[in-house]
Amino acid sequence: MRTLIENGWILTMDEDMQEYRKGHLVIEDDRIAYVGDVTVHEDIDTIIDADGAIVMPGMVNTHTHMGMIPYRSLGDDVPDRLRRFLFPLELECMNDSLAYLSSKYAALEMLLGGVTTCTDMYYFMDRVALACEETGIRALLGETIIQQETCDAMDANEGLQLAERFITTWKNSRLITPMIAPHATNTNDGNIFAQAMEIAMRHDTMLTTHVAEMDYEMAYFRDTYDMTPVEWLDSIHCLNEHILAAHCIQVNDNDLSLMKRRNVSVAHCPVSNMKAAKGIAPVRDMERYGIPVGFGSDGASSGNTLDLFVSMRTFALAQKNRYQDRALYPAKEIVRIATLGGAKALHLDHAIGSLEKGKKADIILVNCDSPSTFPLHDPYSTLVYGANAANVSDVFVDGVHVVQQRRSRIQLRDVREALEVEMHDFYEAAQRILTGL
Numbered sequence: 001m002r003t004l005i006e007n008g009w010i011l012t013m014d015e016d017m018q019e020y021r022k023g024h025l026v027i028e029d030d031r032i033a034y035v036g037d038v039t040v041h042e043d044i045d046t047i048i049d050a051d052g053a054i055v056m057p058g059m060v061n062t063h064t065h066m067g068m069i070p071y072r073s074l075g076d077d078v079p080d081r082l083r084r085f086l087f088p089l090e091l092e093c094m095n096d097s098l099a100y101l102s103s104k105y106a107a108l109e110m111l112l113g114g115v116t117t118c119t120d121m122y123y124f125m126d127r128v129a130l131a132c133e134e135t136g137i138r139a140l141l142g143e144t145i146i147q148q149e150t151c152d153a154m155d156a157n158e159g160l161q162l163a164e165r166f167i168t169t170w171k172n173s174r175l176i177t178p179m180i181a182p183h184a185t186n187t188n189d190g191n192i193f194a195q196a197m198e199i200a201m202r203h204d205t206m207l208t209t210h211v212a213e214m215d216y217e218m219a220y221f222r223d224t225y226d227m228t229p230v231e232w233l234d235s236i237h238c239l240n241e242h243i244l245a246a247h248c249i250q251v252n253d254n255d256l257s258l259m260k261r262r263n264v265s266v267a268h269c270p271v272s273n274m275k276a277a278k279g280i281a282p283v284r285d286m287e288r289y290g291i292p293v294g295f296g297s298d299g300a301s302s303g304n305t306l307d308l309f310v311s312m313r314t315f316a317l318a319q320k321n322r323y324q325d326r327a328l329y330p331a332k333e334i335v336r337i338a339t340l341g342g343a344k345a346l347h348l349d350h351a352i353g354s355l356e357k358g359k360k361a362d363i364i365l366v367n368c369d370s371p372s373t374f375p376l377h378d379p380y381s382t383l384v385y386g387a388n389a390a391n392v393s394d395v396f397v398d399g400v401h402v403v404q405q406r407r408s409r410i411q412l413r414d415v416r417e418a419l420e421v422e423m424h425d426f427y428e429a430a431q432r433i434l435t436g437l
């Protein structure tokens with residue numbers, strides 16, 4: 001099966017940042033067979049006229065919690081929301097059906113917004129993986145391990161067992177890459193972390209966790225160990241190339257130097273970090289050290305939207321202001337982080353993140369026909385400052401045309417109706433817990 005996309009403004013996002021103003025791209029099965037400016041019409045089964053749209057690699061979301069769609073817009077302004085509100089509600093209401101339908105909704109929301117790969121840590125991960133397979137999104141998924149009772153495990157030991165079983169089950173999947181996800185540095189002790197890392201190393205998977213995110217986390221490590229969370233991870237031999245560290249808002253030069261030496265990647269979540277008044281991560285400094293950084297939307301409870309266009313724009317505003325430098329992070333650089341940068345952070349850049357012959361056909365078309373995307377002088381600038389998820393018209397993942405003319409294969413409305421029914425008890429419990437705060 002060979003599909004030709006023609007008449008698009010192709011942004012390859014390869015190492016040379018090559019572009020083709022009226023380019024041609026051929027998809028053969030699950031791979032890119034050609035990208036360039038020569039007309040190719042031999043043995044083509046389907047032709048798609050991009051009609052001036054931007055053709056680019058699918059975006060990579062390096063941190064989210066797909067099961068948290070029901071929490072969107074709930075208690076947004078409650079201080080210490082995680083411990084006072086989210087954990088109790090999750091323990092009471094989250095179940096496998098809710099996690100499945102929520103993940104399906106989240107996957108569709110991401111695909112419709114041009115995200116072709118996501119990284120998720122949550123519970124009931126077999127159901128999350130099924131939701132990803134059915135919707136057609138590429139995903140790195142890890143069972144959350146935390147030292148307290150959760151909605152799918154009595155304690156961290158059971159969480160570790162679930163996590164390893166999940167890795168074994170989904171190891172050879174086409175779209176799913178299983179990993180392991182101890183919740184955070186301050187919610188697991190060194191022993192649990194070491195066991196999670198042992199599993200990650202034995203199965204050669206990533207380990208993702210929340211790092212240097214909370215004020216109380218920083219105070220705990222300072223008072224207990226006289227260390228930062230990053231130094232603590234290193235002290236227990238859990239800082240290495242398997243780690244994808246989410247947030248890293250409060251990291252100093254010594255942390256960054258350690259992270260570079262240990263080949264750690266970062267999932268940067270500008271929207272959720274700033275919404276919660278946690279600060280602006282020093283991404284310019286991370287990149288100066290050569291640490292791979294990708295964008296994360298975070299869950300719908302924290303970042304509200306899973307739209308990476310919003311992350312790109314928020315990132316630009318935050319970094320320029322943090323460093324008081326208008327020239328910092330030109331739009332082209334920001335689109336690179338959303339695509340190839342994310343792929344590198346996930347160690348998947350050999351397969352995705354840029355449009356190059358031989359790579360997986362994870363491709364999106366961004367149609368610049370909305371009021372704020374005219375005129376199209378600089379496509380990168382339009383993507384970062386003018387476009388949003390609704391501009392995405394077509395999405396391919398692994399060569400499969402999963403969004404056509406802004407319609408996903410599985411209708412978002414159908415999933416939303418099923419989720420609404422499943423949320424019956426959730427609505428009641430959420431109001432009761434919120435009212436009691």
Ligand SMILES: [Zn+2]
Pocket residue numbers: 063064065210246298299
């Ligand atoms: Zn998170």
